[in-house]
Amino acid sequence: MKYNLVSNSVCKDEYSELLARIDSNSDYWRNATSPVEKKLRGQHFTPLSMAVQLSVMSSPNVSVKSVIGDPGAGTGILSAALASRLQNQNVSKHFSIYGFETDQRLHEDLSRAWSFFSSQAESNSDYQIQSDFTVHANSLLERGEIDGLSKPDFITTNPPYNKLSSKEPLSLLLKKHGISSPNLYSAFMVLAAKWVADDGHLLAVLPRSFCSGAYFKDFRKFLLENLSIEHITLYKSRSCFKNVLQENILIYARKRKQAGRIRITVAKDPDSKPEYDLVLPSADILNESHWSLPRTVKDIHLYLKNQKRNRTFPDAGYRLSTGKLELHRQSGHLTTKVVYSSDFDNAGSWTWGEKKKPRLLETNSKNRLSLPTSGGYVVLKRISSNDGDEPKRLMPAWLSRTTIGVDVVALENHVQYIHKKGEPLSEDEGKALVEFLSSDEAQAVMRTINGTTQINKPDMDRLNIPFGNSNEIRKSKTMPKVPLESGGKSSRYSEWIQH
Numbered sequence: 001m002k003y004n005l006v007s008n009s010v011c012k013d014e015y016s017e018l019l020a021r022i023d024s025n026s027d028y029w030r031n032a033t034s035p036v037e038k039k040l041r042g043q044h045f046t047p048l049s050m051a052v053q054l055s056v057m058s059s060p061n062v063s064v065k066s067v068i069g070d071p072g073a074g075t076g077i078l079s080a081a082l083a084s085r086l087q088n089q090n091v092s093k094h095f096s097i098y099g100f101e102t103d104q105r106l107h108e109d110l111s112r113a114w115s116f117f118s119s120q121a122e123s124n125s126d127y128q129i130q131s132d133f134t135v136h137a138n139s140l141l142e143r144g145e146i147d148g149l150s151k152p153d154f155i156t157t158n159p160p161y162n163k164l165s166s167k168e169p170l171s172l173l174l175k176k177h178g179i180s181s182p183n184l185y186s187a188f189m190v191l192a193a194k195w196v197a198d199d200g201h202l203l204a205v206l207p208r209s210f211c212s213g214a215y216f217k218d219f220r221k222f223l224l225e226n227l228s229i230e231h232i233t234l235y236k237s238r239s240c241f242k243n244v245l246q247e248n249i250l251i252y253a254r255k256r257k258q259a260g261r262i263r264i265t266v267a268k269d270p271d272s273k274p275e276y277d278l279v280l281p282s283a284d285i286l287n288e289s290h291w292s293l294p295r296t297v298k299d300i301h302l303y304l305k306n307q308k309r310n311r312t313f314p315d316a317g318y319r320l321s322t323g324k325l326e327l328h329r330q331s332g333h334l335t336t337k338v339v340y341s342s343d344f345d346n347a348g349s350w351t352w353g354e355k356k357k358p359r360l361l362e363t364n365s366k367n368r369l370s371l372p373t374s375g376g377y378v379v380l381k382r383i384s385s386n387d388g389d390e391p392k393r394l395m396p397a398w399l400s401r402t403t404i405g406v407d408v409v410a411l412e413n414h415v416q417y418i419h420k421k422g423e424p425l426s427e428d429e430g431k432a433l434v435e436f437l438s439s440d441e442a443q444a445v446m447r448t449i450n451g452t453t454q455i456n457k458p459d460m461d462r463l464n465i466p467f468g469n470s471n472e473i474r475k476s477k478t479m480p481k482v483p484l485e486s487g488g489k490s491s492r493y494s495e496w497i498q499h
């Protein structure tokens with residue numbers, strides 16, 4: 001099975017100009033809108049190169065006419081890029097485009113974009129603009145339809161990102177249908193999945209954060225039960241949107257039974273040539289508890305090596321807790337030395353790098369952690385991100401009376417600490433754990449499973465540990481190593497192309 005490189009320059013020159021115009025409209029509105037209003041609207045315009053990359057992820061069949069839905073259409077960049085691509089590749093000659101956009105300021109640009117496309121493509125196309133996509137939630141959830149509109153063959157969307165409180169009518173309606181959606185973007189995806197025609201194509205730009213954690217478990221389950229996830233594009237950079245720092249992914253799904261294989265494209269950012277195309281068994285990486293998205297072949301092998309170990313972090317007796325000290329909620333009368341996340345470096349050495357915040361604080365007993373005469377705890381920075389080539393996600397250090405010179409500390413809440421059900425670890429065990437958490441294997445697992453900037457308990461609970469007590473740590477130097485799955489033709493993961 002061979003795949004072609006995903007190209008960023010699929011559109012012929014004739015449409016490049018149209019798309020560049022739409023892109024400059026997005027720039028205009030981006031600059032004309034205050035940060036507060038952008039946040040309220042969940043408005044972040046997709047860069048042109050990303051819109052084009054998304055449009056080429058689908059593999060459509062030829063048909064005379066294609067119906068395209070564009071919920072949260074903005075200036076129309078996604079539907080215009082998709083229609084241009086379908087027209088270029090002779091997939092369709094005629095289009096019905098349905099856009100939904102609550103920001104009325106954009107409607108004129110939106111209709112102009114589609115009518116330019118229609119006249120340039122010499123296609124007999126029609127389009128409609130409506131305002132709020134979610135007003136159709138009831139009919140979409142009940143019947144999968146919007147009155148007066150055909151079911152789309154394609155939906156392309158970069159849905160608005162906004163928290164959805166569980167008390168809002170949309171949440172309650174979704175709940176009535178057995179779906180919980182903590183954000184407006186996941187609600188849009190649910191409604192889009194209901195609307196798209198059977199075997200139809202759903203293309204979306206989404207934050208990667210839904211791929212892990214308990215909040216989005218129901219959403220992941222919904223996606224897996226209702227769609228076949230066929231292709232995901234990962235970006236190594238978190239700065240793909242102007243003025244937004246967030247890990248985003250592109251998803252291509254079909255409304256049909258889950259395909260056995262999934263393709264993952266990895267690129268630095270939407271403007272660079274993709275580095276890898278990986279074709280993997282979908283069951284290995286997609287399940288409702290998490291979606292594991294490896295960024296390199298090396299990371300896949302290290303992730304699989306870790307999966308083969310049979311003792312999870314909690315099985316080994318470890319627990320992760322968050323430092324209890326919050327600077328803005330301080331009270332008490334016990335003078336205590338405070339440890340911040342910048343006090344230890346990425347290599348686990350104590351540098352006491354925090355110079356601006358108070359080193360000693362009057363605190364109460366609940367915020368203090370007593371250090372034993374022998375042994376201690378492993379501390380971990382809570383915040384890190386998947387940014388760049390091989391980002392370090394786990395940054396541990398050994399916390400003991402010897403390493404920090406006091407008997408009791410207050411850990412600020414950007415510091416996590418690892419204990420054994422409340423008890424400290426022996427020094428041997430603690431240091432072995434620091435070494436393991438710093439290893440390529442543990443880093444690769446965290447890059448693969450964690451789609452947010454925080455290392456939390458569920459993430460650590462999915463890491464397998466090579467030892468469980470001091471005896472095994474002593475023995476571990478002579479223990480047989482778990483082999484890496486070999487590459488090459490015999491590997492289940494051999495069908496990848498490194499570009």
Ligand SMILES: C[S@@+](CC[C@H](N)C(=O)[O-])C[C@H]1O[C@@H](n2cnc3c(N)ncnc32)[C@H](O)[C@@H]1O
Nearest residue numbers: 044045046072073074100101102132133158160
């Ligand atoms: C993340 S932006 C994406 C815009 C455009 N699709 C793009 O990719 O550049 C989401 C858009 O959805 C719009 N929006 C927010 N809530 C909406 C709703 N309930 N119905 C329709 N559009 C909505 C926002 O105004 C914003 O323009």
